[in-house]
Amino acid sequence: MSTQRYTPEFKEEAVRQIVDRGYSVAEVSERLGVSAHSLYKWVKAVKPDRSDQHAADLVEAKSEILKLRAQLRRTEEERDIPKKGRSVLCQGPRVKYRFINDHRHEHRVATMCRVLKVARSGFYQWLHKPLSDRAIEDERLLGLIRASYAASGGVYGAPRVFADLREVGECCGRHRVARLMRIHKIRALRGYKKPRHIAGRPAILAPNTLNRGFTVERPDQxxxxxxxxxxxxxxxxxxxxxxxxxxxxxxxxxxxxxxxxxxxxxxxxxxxxxxxxxxxxxxxxxxxxxxxxxxxxxxxxxxxxxxxxxxxxxxxxxxxxxxxxxxxxxxxxxxxxxxxxxxxxxxxxxxxxxxxxxxxRHSHLGxxxxxxxxxxxx
Missing domain, CATH: 3.30.420.10 (Ribonuclease H-like superfamily/Ribonuclease H)
Incomplete structure (x- = not known):
């Protein structure tokens, strides 16, 4: 009879192979090298808890069914909105207004406004003025930013571009310039950064006795x-x-x-x-x-x-x-x-x-x- 001892974690996984995954005791015994007698004993020890677990699983399944039914009702309400509308759910109101305007002949404006969580009155106001005053000003500043960036040969970042704009009399914030450059992917061109060397310091608690001696002569060495x-x-x-x-x-x-x-x-x-x-x-x-x-x-x-x-x-x-x-x-x-x-x-x-x-098959072992x-x- 084997005197080998197994941890509770090993026993739990072996029992799951039999109870939850459909393997027979003989198959698990052969796969894991554990005696069938031990496996029967481990399974018997956990079976009283299975009935309680089964009842809990039924309650959880019923709760999940109710959630799925509620989700189905919500999906049926929104099924007329095309799937491509999902791409604008996290965008700003003006992006959503543009999407609604493009699909207003396919779906009701009220339904799309409700799904996209925007005000219908805001959409009609947007129709008369698609760009806000700030957006128009951003377009003008972007032209000046591109000119300053090109004049520097592509080496200026947001701080230096901001300094150029202030020098010509523009009243704008540093963070606004940085935001516009980030949105339009205008970045300063830099050379390669030298990789930082991490010194391999020896451990204080224990020496490196192994010292990469990965080939040994006997087991448990x-x-x-x-x-x-x-x-x-x-x-x-x-x-x-x-x-x-x-x-x-x-x-x-x-x-x-x-x-x-x-x-x-x-x-x-x-x-x-x-x-x-x-x-x-x-x-x-x-x-x-x-x-x-x-x-x-x-x-x-x-x-x-x-x-x-x-x-x-x-x-x-x-x-x-x-x-x-x-x-x-x-x-x-x-x-x-x-x-x-x-x-x-x-x-x-x-x-x-x-x-x-x-x-x-392990290549190191032939x-x-x-x-x-x-x-x-x-």
Whole structure:
């Protein structure tokens, strides 16, 4: 019987594979390498909460239906307004008046004024005077601004153009000149700016013991860890991973909606529970606040782990973890935005535990998966 321990987060995702996503216990047992007996026990532990959750889902579904019906009624009222009218919803009143005038033979003026939230009396007044006095003055000033800009050879910005206008007797504000130049994309031409060099300062809390030694001779000799973020409609979901440099296997991970230190600690805890190293392990990270916390140092000391930190502003010192995040985002996430954090969590769980660790061929390992590489080296 296996004595391997699993974190609550791992158990929760394994149960969701069975209960919510339709996989059988045998399939999940084979995919994740967990005994069927353990899976049955985990499922039994959460089933009492499912009925309450189902009732809550029904109430939420009914509420959603009512909202959709109300939205449908509003849509039916506005269906005669062409879709291209959406482009002027956030524009000024005069832009909306121009749109209404262009479509007044297709739809009622009153309906369009109501949808676009402008006064009907204002529209009829606009018909007699399409441009305001200020707009006419802006057109005149724009000609002077273009003349000053051209005379300078395109190197004058708003402050110097404003000085030229004041010198010839124009009474206008500096911000007005800047606004007109910004709207019409009149910018000062500059040469290339020299890139600012960021010095790679060593960490104060822990030395860079790993020193880019990414190839090791045995498992659990050195781990690297880092944090990235995933975009969802509910907000960011943060992912922390721990990767074994020997096989490039993700031995620990954690996903949370915040960047608290528990995110990094839970990922490291999963790695310790899974691997149970008998000798000291080098744990390399960047200089993030989570890895510089007192809780992180205490955890490493208690579990015979030796911290190592990259130099400041040097992502190449932790290139293996950065490479894993790059593969995750290119191969699975791409430009996707998940509707909920739960969907993002399930997709990342499937990528790490089912695809990356057990199936995906890794070029550093001779095109075999991390799991197969470890089995072959035993």
């Amino acid at each position: 050195a781990w690297v860890t880092d944090i990235t973020y995933l975009r969802t409609w509910q907000g960011w979901l943060y992912l922390a991973v721990v990767v074994d440099l020997y096989s490039r296997k993700v031995v620990g991970w954690s996903m949370k909606p915040t960047l608290a230190k528990e995110l990094a600690l839970d990922a490291l805890l999963m790695a310790v529970w899974r691997r149970r190293p008998r000798v000291p392990v080098l744990v390399h990270s960047d200089q993030g606040s989570q890895y510089g916390s007192d809780a992180w140092r205490r955890f490493c000391t208690a579990h015979n782990l030796e911290p190592s930190m990259s130099r400041r502003g040097n992502c190449w010192d932790n290139a293996v973890a950065e490479s894993f995040f790059s593969s995750l985002k290119k191969e699975r996430i791409k430009k996707r935005i998940y509707k909920t954090r739960e969907l993002a969590r399930a997709d990342v769980f499937d990528y790490i535990e089912v695809f990356y660790n057990r199936t995906r 095109d075999v998966s991390p799991e197969a590489f470890e089995q072959a080296s035993k």
